Amino acid sequence: MADVVVEQGRVVRPTGARKRTGLRNAMGRKSTVAFFLTLPLILLITLLVLYPAVYSIHLASLNKSMQKFVGFGNFTFLFNRDTFWMVVKQSCIFAITAVFFKALLGFIVAHFVHNIPAKGQRKWRGMLLVPWVIPPAMSTLAWLWLFDPSYSAFNYTLSFFGIGPINWLGDTLWARFSVILVNVWYGAPFFMIMYLAALKSVPDQLYEAAAIDGANWWQKIWFITLPMMRNIIAITTLFSLIVTFANFDIVRILTSGGPLDRTHIFATWAFKVGIEGSDIPLGASVSLFMVPILAVAAIFILRDVSKRGNEA
């Protein structure tokens, strides 16, 4: 269809201006135009993504002063360090737990928002999306203040219930909990919005039919809502998995990886080793370990997106 249009365009133009030079003809051709229109984009992807990706692999194979080629030296060094394996474990715990609770909370909240009369939904949606709007670096500062060791507002409130002061960011377990909690707080609204959009696209007739067949609310969710939303749940979870796995802001501001590196994840550890410790090759190697997990998630997303494209 588009090709037909272009033929028309080309037929029309020469009759109008027959005296065009070869260069101007070439400029008017579709592929030339398209090339120039996409050139900045191609340059951007090449310079800021493809080249750094290759360069990163090159960097990872150098020694600390970046003068000697050490092959897999950095990787074997990492494999022999306990901190590295701790970071791997913590990144996985962090990403999986946070994404799970974000998805769960988002699903529940989306249902409640969907339940209430339509004219109030906008207001609630607006309020519940606020955590996603505030720059994470700013809101994490508020959380840091809420968790403050001596003036913690949470501990003040909990003291009324006789729950002793909790060392939110100093204790390993609580520090991990806090980091995940802040991440869930920040990310759940995104799931809520996505699920709400998906819930609205489920036809009411299906629920009516189920009600006539005597289905209870659990069966309605299990046999209608979840299958209808399967696609959006999958894609949102994978998206969030990538973003959460590569999170930097929240952990950096809240704990900087402490106590004793117990909350470091890949991004913060790579920053600490590569930029603060100025061992750039080692930092690059640490970042590279994020690639396999991100790649798996990306493949699944791409498969899903192209499937959706074919359906439409």
Added chain:
Amino acid sequence: MSTLAIDKAGPTRKVKYGSMSRDRAWALRWSYFFLVLFAIFSLTPPLYMLITSLKSSAEISAATNPWWVFHPTLSNYVELLTSNQFLRFFWNSSMVSIVVVIITMLISIPSAFALARMKFWGSTTLATGVFLTYLIPDSLLFIPLFKMLAAVQDITGITLLNRWYVLLFVYPMLTVPFCTWIMIGYFASIPKELDEAALIDGASWLQTLTRIFIPVALPGLIAATIFAFTVSWAQFLYPLVFTTSIDQLVLPVGITTTLIKGDVFNWGQIMTGALLGAAPPLIIYAFLMDYYIAGLTAGATKG
């Protein structure tokens, strides 16, 4: 006979209906109850920012009820808004975000137009590439980018690192792919008849883009602009890596590094700064919520 049947059916249905509406009322009450809980959870940190920002340092260190302001004061706001350093952060952030939005639009609109309407060699590969680039998080490539910029600086002699404008070169990597992607979606949804009509009337590709595509896809354009602005405003990692001098910092990094002096946390000012830093995205969101949400959902649903 038939009237009798109806009479019989009437009451049973009425009873059933009554219980259903009672169920419905209870479901509604529970919904509101939990929504209030979730709203408290969502709004506690921003409200706490506001509460603390209205307190003086003396009141904060007196450790009275943290959830209440006994002697409200605007001194934190006055102090920050008259401090050259803070205004400098604000200025740097605004400059970076506005210029990045312009660069992003200049790159992504033409590309999205070409990818949505002109089938050319490699166009599907490029579209997939754009989507894949969107999936690359900021924390993956900051180390090679740092080394690259250092190398460019050595070769050309132009100072790039530790200058706010270095961010203009790296932020588009975060904004352009997503904006291009959602603009492809919006452009593709415009009926072909519109541009066919324009071509028949003798419009060039450029005229088709500026006279038809941009006006028709304006909602998408606004959503993309908001996205690019909020992403560049909130970005924390790149400025932390690429800039260090105090007069070159942007807001998020400036607040976290300068207001924390050693171990002394001036919480009143930190919270005021954080709130002022969160204000521009919040204001945009308050007025353009629908575009904001459209942009959010378009990312994953426009396949």
